[in-house]
Amino acid sequence: MTFKLATWNINSVRLRLPIVEQFLADHAPDVLCLQEIKCINDAFPGKALKKAGYEHHAVHGQKGYHGVAIISRLPLRDIASTDYCKMGDTRHVEAIVETGTGPVRMHNFYVPAGGDVPDREKNPKFDHKLRFLDEMRQLDAEAGAVPSILVGDLNIAPLETDVWSHKQLLKVVSHTPVETETLNDVQAAGGWEDVMRRHIDPAETLFTWWSYRSPNWSESNKGRRLDHVWAAPRLAERSTGIEVLRDARGWEKPSDHVPVIATFDL
């Protein structure tokens, strides 16, 4: 079977329900992972998304900030959240997806942005980000003999080609060496493969986020690849493509992130 998965930092799911519905109608992923839903579970637009054909939900939200959700046309089981850094915030949700050909565990993350100053002594938010990543080292892409996929807004652009200017962003949070090295450690420790870069040449620039502050985001194109799709090797081997919907940055009332779609032949 073809398994189609999407991840999208939606920056308020309530405000952007119309473009979520449009996206689902146009691209019909089996599973959509959302970050920054910015609402409590009771305010999640579950009814509308069920009507769109996505009956199975794993929602972990809070008031005002953060919040993640998995919506699926396929059954979900073993839904769980981990409270990384024991902050009581909502930055992770996982579930096992029952594909027709066996279970796949999905991890959906919203890693802390890390504030402004890239110094963990001076900036508690940066320290939080690095501690969060440290805890992510425990993840195993083959945990419980179920192959896993890890997606989300990891708020780090690891490669030189994941930012508009490697030189100018080396001291900007999201592209500092300590962040990219720690992210690489998480990836190696868990046995994860970067599915996006399996299909898109690492020599090619690749962005999933463009700041709202740039009035001419498309022309100036000062983006970063903050959103990621990782998979256990035996799933990565079966991945058939990646699509980054750059055009979504120009939709009506856009998120500052665009959807990333990954397809697998399972």
Added chain:
DNA sequence: ATGACGGATCTAATCCGA
């Protein structure tokens, strides 16, 4: 690029994002 935008919040000015 220390922000020109845009979101949520006890609706007004404040905090937050990256």
